[in-house]
Amino acid sequence: MTTVDSSNATPEVAVDPNAVSVTINGKVVAARKGEMIIAAADRTDDFIPRFCYHPRMEPVGMCRQCLVEVVGPRGPMMVVSCMTPVADGQVVNTETEGVKKAQEGVLELLLANHPLDCPVCDKGGECPLQDQAFSHGPGESRFVEEKRHYEKPIAISENVYLDRERCILCDRCTRFADEVAGDALISFTSRGNNTQVMTFPDEPFSSYFSGNTVQICPVGALTAKPYRFKARPWDIEHVESTCTTCSVGCRTVVQSSRDELVRYQGVDSQPVNWGWLCDKGRFNFESINSKDRLTTPLIKDASGNLSATSWSVAIDSAARMLRTALTVSPQSVAFIGGARGTNEDAFAWAQLANALGVDSRDSQMADGLPPQVFSLPQATIADIDTAKTIILLAPDLKEELPVLYLRVRHAAEKRAGRVVEVSPRATGLAGKAWKKVHVEPGKTAAALRALATDAAFTAQLASGSVVVIVGRMNLAESEESVVHALAEVLHMAPHATVLPVLRRGNVRGAITAGLTPRNGGKSTAEILEAAAAGKIECLVLLGADPLSDVPDADLARRGISGARNIIAIDTFITQSSALADIVLPAAAYGEKEGTTTNVEGRISNVAQSITPVGTSRPDWMIAVELGTATSHDLGVASYNELHAAMISGVREFAPAVDTHAVQHDGVIVAHPTPITLTRTDSASSERNSYDYRAVVSRKLYDNAIGTAKSPSLATLGETSAVIVNPLDVPRIGAQVGESVRVTSPRGSIALPLHESVDVLRGTAWLPINLGGSDVRELLDVAKDVIDLKIEKMS
Amino acid sequence: MTTAIRYPHATGFVAGDRPKIVTSRFEHADSFTLERFLSTGGYAGLRKALGRVATDVHEEVKSATVLGRGGAGFPAGTKWGLTPQQVFPKYLVVNGDESEPGTYKDRLLMERDPHQLIEGCLIACYAAGLSQCFLYIRGEMALAQERVATALNEAYAAGYVGKNILGSKFSVDIVLHWGAGAYVVGEETALIESLEGNRGMPRLKPPFFPAANGLYGQPTIVNNVETLANLPWLMVNGSEAYTAIGTKTSPGTRMVAVSGHVKNPGVFEIINGTTTFRDLLYGAEFCGGIRNDNELKAFVPGGGSAPWFTADQLDLPFEASQVGPAGSMLGSGAIMVMDSTTDIPAAALTLTHFYAHESCGKCTPCREGGTWLERILTRIVEGTGTEADLQQILEVGAMICPGDFPHASNEKLGLTAVPFPYKMTTICFVGPSAFAPLHSAITLFRSEFEARLVKRISIPVTAVSTTSKVLASQ
Amino acid sequence: MSRLNEANIKTALEIIARYPRPKSALIPLLHLSQEQNGFITRDAMVHLGELVGVTSAEVYGTATFYEMFRFEPVGKYLVNICGTMSCALMGAGDLMHHAEHKLGVKAGGTTADGMFTLAHAECQAACTEAPTLQVNYRFRYKVTNSDFDALIDDLKSGKLSDEIPSHGVVARIRQRIPADRGVGAVAPELATENPVWMDGKAAL
Known part of the structure; x- marks a missing residue:
């Protein structure tokens, strides 16, 4: 061994042990070990045709379209590039005569049984089979036999249609259903030349993610009812945007034709959604096209009915209302809502509130978390991929944040990380959980504290990074109990990072922009209590409908009826806006531009695709106009000025200065200096042994306006029910399916009795906001927990 | 404990006077107890x-x-x-x-x-x-x-x-x-x-x-x-x-089934590497010759997937290193014999049908190509195929197995062997197997296929023109 | 109702326990179900899905891949005549032709009395005995037309009922692993060590 004079040594370059270099068609391409040839080739100009390969799913190598030649010791070898990993020094040829012949052969075979109904096929014009037949096909077909025939198309679910004649059996939809969504409700059936994709007889493909199969279908075999025969691809205008149905912030392409929204498609954003969307987010564009949209301002007339008016009258009247209230006191004015709009909308309203001296503003609807959770060390969605432990202290992600559910499911499936489910009932991820801590409401923190003595658990926490996904797992349990539980977790795993999951579209952006109580201002529940006590002169509802959305029906009723005046900014007449004095029509998603902030604090753009319906305007514009009318010039005259003011005015939004990033994968907000949570002893409430402790949570398809006004989604919701453990059914004395009386200290309603092993004994699960009896009649947001009596009807 | 259920005793196995490694108990009626x-x-x-x-x-x-x-x-x-x-x-x-x-x-x-x-x-x-x-x-x-x-x-x-x-x-x-x-x-x-x-x-x-x-x-x-x-x-x-039994590269014995047009079809435990196809087909201790002393037309040397041999290959031993270069494979120890009376296109169709029917449907070339081959071949066997069909079989085959396809040599036809194995565009061999026997049948017995084709009646061009004029005037 | 009966559920659980992953038992369980009902019913597939923890669609996908599973009633006796090469060379075509006339149904059909379903079959691994057929997977070798007639007559008269069970039953003897003799299956992720006998010493 020789010694080297360190002064002469070249500076050390860190060699990436996974870096390899391959030659594709004579060009050197840098790649990583484990990567497939097709993925490396996608970074060159040479396109390898493919059908079954999808970068977000395990390769199967079955369509055989991506055959290429790899030069081996015994000459060129024909391999499928989707399942052949790169190797250092590998020489790949994708354009030789042999490859061309093989690819043309496969294409001719794929077309052999494919019907030529392209002119009436939704996929025509954006069809990978059509495009690749053009670019890599033989140009003629010698197949003169009778093609395969099947009934076409058949509905395999409410929204997805399957045309088996067009299907080329690439396994994308079936793989997606099984591998990605975990809903293996479609499968290949039969064999050989008779192979088909099918559901089980009379059992539909009812997956929350079914629309993705339509998007990834490389032919027109799968089509979606909301889009069928609506448009031709070449007539469609595309803008890249961010879905704000929930707070995951999936990147989408919003597509319109003749100034009407026709389709949303997922965009593969590495940090967020990997191209997937849930069906609710995908199909709720229908609500924006709804005939029920508000198109003009409304004002209460002499007889107390809302009737159409002009913007100038409406703004003047609203300004007068605000000024009158402010003369009583700024505390008698309150803003509820703002989570539905953009960051800019929320910023403008917060600016107006500041100018007016309104401290009671809250974009959460008495079902959120204290904003301090954003000051804990933050995790990103992508951190889930690499976390050793993922602790779910959260609502059922499958129901509330579906695409986040896919990400956690993926991590568990790949055994990348272990999932710990802390919940009062089994959620959609229970089957993937390494450890399940199912504990009745009110005892979560104590149960977690007890885990400190579980050696396997603590060893798991110590083994690496921990991501805690925290949210309201039970709306019948106070936010404090979630904070207590979180404090216990962070005590055991001080290195953990937190992903707070507040589900409303842009709630994080709204809070960050300032729509959260300040200087001792009131929260939504407090505002409604104050209104009920006659202390609110003017209540402004920013796309908020407390009557149907606050998980306490009695409080909402008292609050709305107690407020002297109500100004509603909304897209529809809702239960609450119907009672307003003035209703201002707001531009909806797709009708305005802006930015939004997702669950992890990622700021990305929402784009305008169509003109706002009627005379509706973006929320921010209404705030600016109200400012002017109340002599508070907000100092912005255009969206761009507002956006710039927001970036410079709100420290967290500063990274949004990178416009290019905001318009693609987004940027993460600037985090404040982290705080630490202190553990407190939470007293667990005593209970009567005849009672059932209430577990209240949301289902994906509920009465939310965007769902209710989308015909393709409106019928998918279930009806309310009380669901108990099967072992508790005999105790109640009623049959499953029978209507039972459910009583809380707050109220009493009749609900059908259901059973599920997902529910703990002694607890009752009541999905909220569905058709049928209103579960919110039982709830009281002031209580830590709610105990119910369930009785057979006499 | 043995079962009391009665079975017609399977025949098939022929013991003979050879070393027995795996069949030593077969002579006993209660060998399974x-x-x-x-x-x-x-x-x-x-x-x-x-x-x-x-x-x-x-x-x-x-x-x-x-x-x-x-x-x-x-x-x-x-x-x-x-x-x-x-x-x-x-x-x-x-x-x-x-x-x-x-x-x-x-x-x-x-x-x-x-x-x-x-x-x-x-x-x-x-x-x-x-x-x-x-x-x-x-x-x-x-x-x-x-x-x-x-x-x-x-x-x-x-x-x-x-x-x-x-x-x-x-x-x-x-x-x-x-x-x-x-x-x-x-x-x-x-x-x-x-x-x-x-x-x-x-x-x-x-x-x-x-x-x-x-x-x-x-x-x-x-x-x-x-x-x-x-x-x-x-x-x-x-x-x-x-x-000590067999050869260095193919030691021991192996079981071989010989079926089809032989006098005494059967399953034999033979010495690996040295026994030849001629021994098996004609040897007195094995099949004893072709039925009715007919001439041998062709034989499948190693299961339905294997390209066919003719009498030219009879002296090859049961040795992979010799059978492969000769254009086929030993496969699973299965020989099927066709005598001079055999309808070659029909025999090939049974195998093409088999592999098309047994395709799992995963790979496009096998799923689509196998059935396509079967449909064209069926036309030819039924007498409605054309010259273009015969050519099309080879084109479709090339979509499953690109490049030179292995086949045996044949002195009479002046063919030299193309060694085994073939290239394939599929994951497994089921797709190529729909083509392998068919390809060797066409290579070795093309005239039998051609004899089945529709003979086109050559119509004078003028006659065609007259017809079209008549049609046009209607 | 064609879920597994009590006795068969017991057998099913015994079979499932032999595999490291329950889904592996699916094909044996489909056979068990076909043995009970003569064919595979919709309810049966739902039940099997519950037993091995997969969706009904997955059971359906697997079941329809394999030819022995029938989704509609078939005759008491399923007569499969082999038509692959060796049998074809030895006259399987003529035998099938004869069988169609004898039974009065085309291949694929079932006789009106529900006794026989006649079907084409692929290679049955009895090539030296061509032409061959199977009745409910029981072999008949070197079958002549008169052999076939006699077979059908014997099946009709019940003479062969000891040897040939009705359709659905394949093997009449099941493997039983005595509780005190079985090693037991473990999920692969739980068995992470080299077996004890690989310790470099003779086992005996």
Whole structure:
């Protein structure tokens, strides 16, 4: 061994042990070990045709379209590039005569049984089979036999249609259903030349993610009812945007034709959604096209009915209302809502509130978390991929944040990380959980504290990074109990990072922009209590409908009826806006531009695709106009000025200065200096042994306006029910399916009795906001927990 | 305990006066019982193996070069050694899904000497450190399933299988598994899929080489029934005795079924590497010649997937290193003989139909191409095919197997051999197999296909023009 | 109602327990179900899905891949005549032609009395005994037309009922692993060590 004079040594370059270099068609391409040839080739100009390969799913190598030649010791070898990993020094040829012949052969075979109904096929014009037949096909077909025939198309679910004649059996939809969504409700059936994709007889493909199969279908075999025969691809205008149905912030392409929204498609954003969307987010564009949209301002007339008016009258009247209230006191004015709009909308309203001296503003609807959770060390969605432990202290992600559910499911499936489910009932991820801590409401923190003595658990926490996904797992349990539980977790795993999951579209952006109580201002529940006590002169509802959305029906009723005046900014007449004095029509998603902030604090753009319906305007514009009318010039005259003011005015939004990033994968907000949570002893409430402790949570398809006004989604919701453990059914004395009386200290309603092993004994699960009896009649947001009596009807 | 159920005794096996490694008990009517097995040296190989260090047993099998009898001919001992050292558990999957056209040997071994197979499985598990054994029997083989189930029940009760075998620290379960009718499941990765409860669709190798990534993603050894049946004899007699039979590259014996147009069709245990096709077809101790002393037209040398041979290849021995370069393969030890009366296009159609029918549907070329070939060939056999159809068969075949396709030499036709194997655009060999026999049939007997084609009546051009004028004026 | 009956559920659980992963038992369980009902019913597939923990669609996908599973009633006796090469060379075509006339149904059909379903089959691994057929997977070798007639007559008269069970039953003898003799299956992720006998010493 020789010694080297360190002064002469070249500076050390860190060699990436996974870096390899391959030659594709004579060009050197840098790649990583484990990567497939097709993925490396996608970074060159040479396109390898493919059908079954999808970068977000395990390769199967079955369509055989991506055959290429790899030069081996015994000459060129024909391999499928989707399942052949790169190797250092590998020489790949994708354009030789042999490859061309093989690819043309496969294409001719794929077309052999494919019907030529392209002119009436939704996929025509954006069809990978059509495009690749053009670019890599033989140009003629010698197949003169009778093609395969099947009934076409058949509905395999409410929204997805399957045309088996067009299907080329690439396994994308079936793989997606099984591998990605975990809903293996479609499968290949039969064999050989008779192979088909099918559901089980009379059992539909009812997956929350079914629309993705339509998007990834490389032919027109799968089509979606909301889009069928609506448009031709070449007539469609595309803008890249961010879905704000929930707070995951999936990147989408919003597509319109003749100034009407026709389709949303997922965009593969590495940090967020990997191209997937849930069906609710995908199909709720229908609500924006709804005939029920508000198109003009409304004002209460002499007889107390809302009737159409002009913007100038409406703004003047609203300004007068605000000024009158402010003369009583700024505390008698309150803003509820703002989570539905953009960051800019929320910023403008917060600016107006500041100018007016309104401290009671809250974009959460008495079902959120204290904003301090954003000051804990933050995790990103992508951190889930690499976390050793993922602790779910959260609502059922499958129901509330579906695409986040896919990400956690993926991590568990790949055994990348272990999932710990802390919940009062089994959620959609229970089957993937390494450890399940199912504990009745009110005892979560104590149960977690007890885990400190579980050696396997603590060893798991110590083994690496921990991501805690925290949210309201039970709306019948106070936010404090979630904070207590979180404090216990962070005590055991001080290195953990937190992903707070507040589900409303842009709630994080709204809070960050300032729509959260300040200087001792009131929260939504407090505002409604104050209104009920006659202390609110003017209540402004920013796309908020407390009557149907606050998980306490009695409080909402008292609050709305107690407020002297109500100004509603909304897209529809809702239960609450119907009672307003003035209703201002707001531009909806797709009708305005802006930015939004997702669950992890990622700021990305929402784009305008169509003109706002009627005379509706973006929320921010209404705030600016109200400012002017109340002599508070907000100092912005255009969206761009507002956006710039927001970036410079709100420290967290500063990274949004990178416009290019905001318009693609987004940027993460600037985090404040982290705080630490202190553990407190939470007293667990005593209970009567005849009672059932209430577990209240949301289902994906509920009465939310965007769902209710989308015909393709409106019928998918279930009806309310009380669901108990099967072992508790005999105790109640009623049959499953029978209507039972459910009583809380707050109220009493009749609900059908259901059973599920997902529910703990002694607890009752009541999905909220569905058709049928209103579960919110039982709830009281002031209580830590709610105990119910369930009785057979006499 | 033996079964009281009556069976018509399977014929097929022809004993002869040759060394017997796997068929030594076949002469006994009760060869499948534990009593007979024990009284004829049964489980002595296992006892001998357990008295040695596992790795030594593995070495013994390696040095005997026990070639795989399922078709690929890969040495078993070497295969066992390919599993990664530190990944557990490892599994043994026994391939008893015999269904290659012409093949008839594993069923006999399971029906007539199930304990010998069980003993072989145990030796393999012991030697290679395999934690559990799954014995996959073809679904349609009711008798084999019953005989193996009975034998396993006896063996468990007698302490030969299960916990602490023969009182030793060696413990392994053998689980009887059975299929439900799908030829492709005989392919090892499809067999694993099927054993996992899935559709039997082959996986791509790599990355799914069973030895590294097999059943449940674990290292898995897939061995053919006959391969494992060799192990008890090998353990008792040693690798030297084993390699003393046959040739250096093809030691031991192997079971071969000869069917079709021969005088005495049968299954024979022959000496590997030295016995020639001529011996088998014409030898008095084997088939005794072509039926009615007809002339030999062609024969399939190694199962339905293999390209055909003619009399030119009769003197080739049962030796892979000679059959491959001659343009075909030994495959699964199945010879099907066609005499001069054979309708070649029709015979080829039975095989093309078979492989098209048995395609799993995974790879496009096989799924679409196989059926396409069958439909064109059906037209030709039925007498409505055209010259273009015959050409189209070769074009479709090239979509499944690009490049030169292997075939035998033929002096009369002036053909030189194209060596085996072929290139393929599919994952497994089912797709190419729809083409292989057909291609060799067309190559060797093109005139028979041409004779079936529609003869076009040549119509004078003027006549056509007149007709079209008449049509146009209507 | 064609879920597994009590006795068969017991057998099913015994079979499932032999595999490291429950889904592996699916094909044996489909056979068990076909044995009970003569064919595979919709309810049966739902039940099997519950037993092995997969969706009904997955059971359906697997079941329809394999030819032995029938989704509609078939005759008491399923007569499969092999038509692959060796049998074809030895007259399987004529035998099928004769069988169609004898039974009065085309291949694929079932006789009006529900006794026989006649079907084409692929290679049955008895090539030296061509032409062959199977009745409910019981072999008949070198079958002549008169052999076939006699077989049908014997099946009709019940003479063969000892040897040939009705459709659905394949093997009549099941593997039984005595509780005290079985090693037991473990999920692969739980078995992470080299087996004890690989310790470099002889096992005996």
